[in-house]
Amino acid sequence: MTESGETVVIRTACGIVDGVRCGILAHVRDGVLVKVEPAEFPDPRFRHICARALCSTQLVYHPDRLKYPLKRAGKRGEGKWQRISWDEALDTIASRLTEIRKKNGPESLAWAIEVMAYIRLASALEATMINPIGFGDAAGPCADEITFGTQYGHLYTMDVKNPGMVVLWGANQAETRPYYWRRIRDAKESGAKLVAIDPRFTGSASKADQYISIRPGTDAALALGMMNVIFEKGLHDKAFISQHTVGPLLVRGDNGLFLRERDIAPGDSDNYVIWDTRTKKPRTHVEEGTRPALEGVYRLAGVECRPAFQLLADLAKQYPLKTASAITEMPAKTIEKLATEYATRKPVASYRSMGLQRTFHGDLSWRAVTTLAAISGNINLEGYSEGYRRFLFNGGTMLYGDKFPSPMPLLKAYEAITIGQPYPIKALWLAGHNFMNQDPDNNKVMKELVPHLEFIVVTELFMTDSARYADIVLPTCSFYEHLDLLPPLDILSPYVQLQPKVIEPLYESRPDRDIVNEIGLRMGLPKDFPLSAEQYVERVLSSGHPSMEGITLENLKKGPVEVAPYNITGFNTLSGRIEFYSERMKEYGQELPVFMEPIESTRRPQAKKYPLSYLSTHTKYGNHSFLANIAWLRELDTEPLLEMNSVDAAARGIVDGDMVVAFNDRGMVKLKVKVHEGIRPGVVNINEGWWHHHFAEGSYQELTHATINPAQLAVFEPNSAMYDNLVEVRKAG
Amino acid sequence: MAKRYGLVIDLERCIGCNTCIIACKLENSLEKGSWIRVETIGGSHRDSPKGKYPRVSMHFLPILCMHCDKPPCLDACPLEAIHKRSDGIVMVDEKKCDGCQACLKACPYGALVYDAKKKTVQKCTLCVHRLEKGLEPFCKICCEAEAIYFGDLDDPASSASKMIAARSAATLKPEAGTRPAVRYCPTKQGRIE
Numbered sequence: 001m002t003e004s005g006e007t008v009v010i011r012t013a014c015g016i017v018d019g020v021r022c023g024i025l026a027h028v029r030d031g032v033l034v035k036v037e038p039a040e041f042p043d044p045r046f047r048h049i050c051a052r053a054l055c056s057t058q059l060v061y062h063p064d065r066l067k068y069p070l071k072r073a074g075k076r077g078e079g080k081w082q083r084i085s086w087d088e089a090l091d092t093i094a095s096r097l098t099e100i101r102k103k104n105g106p107e108s109l110a111w112a113i114e115v116m117a118y119i120r121l122a123s124a125l126e127a128t129m130i131n132p133i134g135f136g137d138a139a140g141p142c143a144d145e146i147t148f149g150t151q152y153g154h155l156y157t158m159d160v161k162n163p164g165m166v167v168l169w170g171a172n173q174a175e176t177r178p179y180y181w182r183r184i185r186d187a188k189e190s191g192a193k194l195v196a197i198d199p200r201f202t203g204s205a206s207k208a209d210q211y212i213s214i215r216p217g218t219d220a221a222l223a224l225g226m227m228n229v230i231f232e233k234g235l236h237d238k239a240f241i242s243q244h245t246v247g248p249l250l251v252r253g254d255n256g257l258f259l260r261e262r263d264i265a266p267g268d269s270d271n272y273v274i275w276d277t278r279t280k281k282p283r284t285h286v287e288e289g290t291r292p293a294l295e296g297v298y299r300l301a302g303v304e305c306r307p308a309f310q311l312l313a314d315l316a317k318q319y320p321l322k323t324a325s326a327i328t329e330m331p332a333k334t335i336e337k338l339a340t341e342y343a344t345r346k347p348v349a350s351y352r353s354m355g356l357q358r359t360f361h362g363d364l365s366w367r368a369v370t371t372l373a374a375i376s377g378n379i380n381l382e383g384y385s386e387g388y389r390r391f392l393f394n395g396g397t398m399l400y401g402d403k404f405p406s407p408m409p410l411l412k413a414y415e416a417i418t419i420g421q422p423y424p425i426k427a428l429w430l431a432g433h434n435f436m437n438q439d440p441d442n443n444k445v446m447k448e449l450v451p452h453l454e455f456i457v458v459t460e461l462f463m464t465d466s467a468r469y470a471d472i473v474l475p476t477c478s479f480y481e482h483l484d485l486l487p488p489l490d491i492l493s494p495y496v497q498l499q500p501k502v503i504e505p506l507y508e509s510r511p512d513r514d515i516v517n518e519i520g521l522r523m524g525l526p527k528d529f530p531l532s533a534e535q536y537v538e539r540v541l542s543s544g545h546p547s548m549e550g551i552t553l554e555n556l557k558k559g560p561v562e563v564a565p566y567n568i569t570g571f572n573t574l575s576g577r578i579e580f581y582s583e584r585m586k587e588y589g590q591e592l593p594v595f596m597e598p599i600e601s602t603r604r605p606q607a608k609k610y611p612l613s614y615l616s617t618h619t620k621y622g623n624h625s626f627l628a629n630i631a632w633l634r635e636l637d638t639e640p641l642l643e644m645n646s647v648d649a650a651a652r653g654i655v656d657g658d659m660v661v662a663f664n665d666r667g668m669v670k671l672k673v674k675v676h677e678g679i680r681p682g683v684v685n686i687n688e689g690w691w692h693h694h695f696a697e698g699s700y701q702e703l704t705h706a707t708i709n710p711a712q713l714a715v716f717e718p719n720s721a722m723y724d725n726l727v728e729v730r731k732a733g
Numbered sequence: 734m735a736k737r738y739g740l741v742i743d744l745e746r747c748i749g750c751n752t753c754i755i756a757c758k759l760e761n762s763l764e765k766g767s768w769i770r771v772e773t774i775g776g777s778h779r780d781s782p783k784g785k786y787p788r789v790s791m792h793f794l795p796i797l798c799m800h801c802d803k804p805p806c807l808d809a810c811p812l813e814a815i816h817k818r819s820d821g822i823v824m825v826d827e828k829k830c831d832g833c834q835a836c837l838k839a840c841p842y843g844a845l846v847y848d849a850k851k852k853t854v855q856k857c858t859l860c861v862h863r864l865e866k867g868l869e870p871f872c873k874i875c876c877e878a879e880a881i882y883f884g885d886l887d888d889p890a891s892s893a894s895k896m897i898a899a900r901s902a903a904t905l906k907p908e909a910g911t912r913p914a915v916r917y918c919p920t921k922q923g924r925i926e
Binding site for chain 1: 745746748749750751752754755756758759760765766775776777778779780781782783784785786787789790791792793871874875877878879
């Protein structure tokens with residue numbers, strides 16, 4: 001670094017906001033980051049920056065940055081710390097982890113992280129990796145696993161070219177993911193109708209041609225109601241259904257399984273069977289020249305068989321407009337019009353974020369919307385395959401050896417920690433995962449989980465709610481202070497980008513990768529365990545994955561490089577088709593995307609005591625709990641607020657600006673109320689991410705539950721149902 | 734040749750993301766406050782609509798110095814600390830300003846900011862320091878919604894002039910007679926304020 005006062009501009013990529021790939025030009029003067037600006041890409045559409053990334057200097061030079069390793073000197077959470085040397089910190093951690101590992105087995109050490117460097121350590125130690133996706137993001141991928149055989153199937157319904165209509169299903173890209181918003185805007189400016197379905201009137205909804213309010217968690221009933229309209233009007237895409245979905249495959253009436261060739265002919269062929277309307281005979285799905293029936297009942301192998309589409313149509317029939325309207329609390333006319341447009345303004349792009357799938361049965365909401373898209377032919381196979389290639393990275397390159405750490409769903413970790421099932425977790429290492437702030441049922445976390453943990457390590461930039469409960473806190477670097485690689489991401493970015501070391505690590509902070517190396521060596525791992533950042537990057541680039549072909553560290557230093565095409569054809573399901581009917585979900589009564597009432601909805605008995613649906617949505621003013629301490633953003637969004645409609649406020653004698661308490665059997669939170677018309681009566685919302693100290697009392701996650709959905713557990717992993725909780729609100733005394 | 738620099742802001746595009754505010758703070762080293770603000774045209778709160786749920790509406794209105802042709806702040810300043818450049822940019826000379834804030838009262842847009850630490854008035858300069866290097870205003874560069882157009886309003890070929898023509902971009906408070914160089918493309922519903 002020069003001392004001349006000259007500004008050096010270094011290209012990097014944003015490491016602040018998850019799920020985003022903005023390029024950044026970092027201006028450095030005398031070794032100090034002084035400014036950032038959006039960086040160019042070969043394709044100018046990808047030049048973006050948001051308010052959050054523009055706060056980089058505030059983040060890096062924040063006065064509260066952790067400056068050196070700390071050892072707990074009082075009780076957990078008491079806030080008494082002793083400064084220790086790195087050697088002491090690393091030695092202590094290594095010896096404690098070794099001791100716990102010896103006593104309780106390797107899987108008793110667990111990592112819950114957003115920082116990938118730790119996967120290497122966890123794999124080498126045969127330890128547990130707690131997947132953070134269970135914090136609210138697991139039900140959509142679970143549903144897509146069922147329907148498409150991939151976690152990212154929703155892109156089939158979203159990445160649609162030149163749409164005639166865009167539907168935002170509980171999604172608010174204008175606020176939470178403005179990078180997606182440009183696509184939505186472009187569609188709108190090209191004449192697409194924009195519809196927003198949401199219990200909140202969001203920034204995105206304010207841009208819509210039509211805003212539709214919905215009772216939270218009833219999206220599956222809406223989608224089924226729409227399907228019924230489409231079927232009755234004959235607007236479904238029969239060719240698409242026949243060709244790409246399980247629609248024509250016959251399902252046995254006795255056991256709900258697909259009829260196989262072996263059921264009706266000698267041999268052991270597991271070909272699926274369809275009813276050919278031309279020859280009026282059963283034929284296998286692989287035979288050409290057939291005209292498969294989508295409807296009807298056929299007696300084969302001694303049982304009544306129906307095409308899967310017929311079963312779907314039978315289900316949809318249970319949701320005539322009157323019923324769908326009664327469940328969703330949407331006018332019947334609105335549903336009918338939306339359904340008709342959905343089938344006639346093709347192609348329709350269905351945008352979903354995670355809100356739709358954050359109810360207990362969110363996977364079913366997700367599957368129902370996907371099914372609606374499939375039966376109306378609103379699936380873009382071509383566009384999606386383009387998107388898919390961008391998801392890459394060979395996870396194996398992150399490991400030491402070839403064994404992944406033992407995977408543990410987040411909500412299952414609660415049981416592992418408290419009751420030792422399926423095995424005990426005794427040590428927890430958090431890096432970039434604010435467990436004590438973000439995860440559901442915060443009282444349970446603090447009062448039951450934390451005391452059961454023998455040892456807690458947190459690597460962080462700040463003294464977060466989680467760091468406060470650690471035994472050892474290690475100061476880590478920001479992404480400006482060490483070398484890393486940023487992979488491409490779905491349709492948002494086809495580029496691999498380098499995050500070079502822009503400035504030296506501040507204070508005594510160290511990159512996570514160094515910490516991993518040091519702990520590994522101290523725990524007796526072989527000499528080839530440590531990996532420098534450069535070695536790691538080289539490893540990923542030379543992994544042999546087709547997408548990485550021709551990409552080198554040298555050309556990445558010059559700028560972002562687009563990954564090689566890696567197209568997929570067909571679907572990764574057992575049938576190779578879109579499985580809106582799923583054999584394996586039969587035992588849960590969910591072989592079709594049925595509607596199930598949210599477990600804590602306003603129509604449940606417990607609503608007598610707690611009559612308000614509680615949401616904790618995401619905002620443009622931060623990224624989870626990460627930026628809650630950034631002064632520039634706090635100037636704009638100064639304090640947590642409970643959003644409440646004027647109808648609910650009046651019924652409780654609450655006026656705008658009052659201090660209120662939101663509570664249920666699990667906990668409470670005390671904060672100021674924002675009474676306004678941007679939220680549906682019967683629903684309240686607190687934007688997530690605020691730290692405990694921002695609230696007058698309690699925390700927004702005290703109100704949520706950590707109930708496990710067994711169907712999700714069987715397929716993928718259970719999701720936190722953050723938007724499926726009942727509360728009552730009263731004026732604070 | 735004299736220019737008339739101005740901004741055109743597309744209110745149909747603006748999503749109220751506040752990126753312009755942070756961009757302004759960063760570019761002009763403003764620890765507190767900003768020379769651009771984003772108002773919610775809706776309910777009494779930021780990010781809240783008017784009307785009765787669910788029949789509600791809201792849009793966002795970024796407000797900054799309008800670089801008026803007839804700047805009332807200039808006339809109000811007793812120390813002649815405010816001047817209008819030949820390219821149309823209205824500037825405050827912080828060396829001359831004694832912080833009397835007469836200009837704040839005179840501005841119909843509330844676009845001037847008093848810096849209590851420096852005891853002077855500040856405001857948007859259209860990033861004049863960037864223009865001198867051939868760069869555009871930083872808020873324009875960073876606008877996530879691509880809602881800001883910059884250019885010479887006297888040049889019909891500039892992107893700003895083209896937007897004014899295409900979208901009938903109008904000014905805030907035309908009745909004030911200030912003739913602003915910041916124009917707004919109305920929302921689809923034809924709304925500005």
